[in-house]
Amino acid sequence: KTGAPLLSVQNLDVKYGAVHAVSGVSFEVRAGEIVGLIGPNGAGKTTVIDAVTGFAPATGAVLLDGKDVSDLRPYRLSRRGLGRSFQDVELYDDLSVVENVTVGAARGHESSAVAVSERVRTVLDTVGLGEVADAEVSTLSQGRRQLVSVARVLVSSPKVALLDEPAAGLDSSESRWLGDRLRAARDAGTSILLVDHDMELVLTICDRVVVLDLGRVIACGTPEEVRSDEAVISAYLGLP
């Protein structure tokens, strides 16, 4: 079901002064995959996303669809098909769901207003927000708010969407719902790199999982392989 590498991260390295936040990280996201990026607090997950999307200074290489995009600025990467969401959801509370998602569509894509509006509706249906499309965002549950920010990424039709903790603050039923919606998005053609602390979500919906600890990849494989990996188990031991 999966295909060629869409996103290839090679030997990524990020230093913040004396802090070596990411060391020699390599992994791929192939067409049709949801890849999980997990690890204990401070492991470097957000830094990897920041480096890949041009928000953090890094060495190494990032290839999107086989082309080197390592030195591109964030907005150019977004035009090339690399979408991302941020850890803290920033939505326009007094605007509707449609309006919030349209903000994402307006970025970088030169389409007619009608085409944008159709695209927004399609994405809202994919993530299950069709029924609340015209509701003000302030009236939504936390789970639905997170979905609005996911929809805002998907609406630019990224080849790969990098999602930073979309399940933060969700209860287990909201998180399962989000998982189903992310699978629907993948099946509709968007490959996903998913950073999240919700292990059940990650191990349930991901095709492959990359595990970071102290800035390095300590394991990579199917959810089953990663779950039983000694290095992974010991990295997580002692966590609350």
Ligand code: ATP
């Ligand atoms: P969490 O799960 O807590 O979000 P994470 O795996 O996303 O953690 P990062 O936020 O990427 O981890 O942080 C990795 C390391 O880099 C940490 O030691 C962190 O303190 C450090 N770090 C991150 N951003 C900066 C920055 N802007 N300046 C200095 N150090 C930073």
